[in-house]
Amino acid sequence: MSIEIKIYNKIKLMRLGVVITMYIVMLGAPGTGKGTIGKILSQDLDLTHISTGDIFRDQISRETELGKKIKSYMESGALVPDDVVIETVKTRLLEKDVENGAILDGFPRTAMQAEALKNFLKENKPNAKRVAIELDVPDDEIIRRVVNRLICSNKSCGAIYNKETKPPKKEGICDICGGELKKRDDDNRETVTKRLAIYRQNSKDLVDFYRKNNALYTIYPKDVDVAVKDIKKFLEEYKKGISQG
Ligand SMILES: [Zn+2]
Numbered sequence: 001m002s003i004e005i006k007i008y009n010k011i012k013l014m015r016l017g018v019v020i021t022m023y024i025v026m027l028g029a030p031g032t033g034k035g036t037i038g039k040i041l042s043q044d045l046d047l048t049h050i051s052t053g054d055i056f057r058d059q060i061s062r063e064t065e066l067g068k069k070i071k072s073y074m075e076s077g078a079l080v081p082d083d084v085v086i087e088t089v090k091t092r093l094l095e096k097d098v099e100n101g102a103i104l105d106g107f108p109r110t111a112m113q114a115e116a117l118k119n120f121l122k123e124n125k126p127n128a129k130r131v132a133i134e135l136d137v138p139d140d141e142i143i144r145r146v147v148n149r150l151i152c153s154n155k156s157c158g159a160i161y162n163k164e165t166k167p168p169k170k171e172g173i174c175d176i177c178g179g180e181l182k183k184r185d186d187d188n189r190e191t192v193t194k195r196l197a198i199y200r201q202n203s204k205d206l207v208d209f210y211r212k213n214n215a216l217y218t219i220y221p222k223d224v225d226v227a228v229k230d231i232k233k234f235l236e237e238y239k240k241g242i243s244q245g
Pocket of ligand 1: 153
């Protein structure tokens with residue numbers, strides 16, 4: 001494509017007022033740093049961060065009917081069924097702060113959920129583009145990360161630490177807000193191993209789904225800052241491709 005056509009297309013898009021909104025799907029087993037990386041991206045790109053884990057934990061702490069159901073699934077290490085997850089996320093995606101796009105963490109988790117998201121966006125947000133970022137970390141490293149994970153119990157903070165790789169300055173106390181650091185009930189070796197097995201079972205079709213749609217970027221996030229930089233670079237290129245194509 002010549003540079004003139006590229007510029008013409010860009011101007012045309014601007015005249016039409018077409019705003020491309022991005023729905024970025026974070027893929028990766030629990031413990032790959034998805035939450036941390038997703039939150040940094042959401043701040044840097046000014047996109048709302050939607051974590052199904054957060055929504056679920058909120059429902060559980062408010063002891064809603066949905067929360068009680070979810071709690072029994074989570075405690076057994078099983079996944080919350082597709083239909084429950086899909087309804088929960090759809091409701092969230094219709095809220096105002098998601099109009100300009102979002103970063104989705106923990107959803108979709110199966111190819112069926114990915115299909116549901118695709119159809120939902122087609123119907124409700126015609127200018128939306130989906131792209132998946134896959135964080136690929138070996139299982140033994142994930143287990144090591146998760147069993148050493150500590151989370152700030154102050155809900156408005158939620159900072160994540162690691163006894164081995166990112167300890168707080170003062171033991172048991174959050175560097176940022178001074179809140180108490182706690183281990184999540186389900187962050188133990190047994191539950192993590194179970195969750196990993198389930199993730200591996202479901203993720204193959206899910207990753208294939210995005211690969212077939214040419215909307216997949218896979219990365220081994222050894223270092224959070226480097227990973228964020230790489231992902232942002234990829235998203236820039238991806239967006240350019242969309243506005244020129
Ligand atoms: Zn804190």
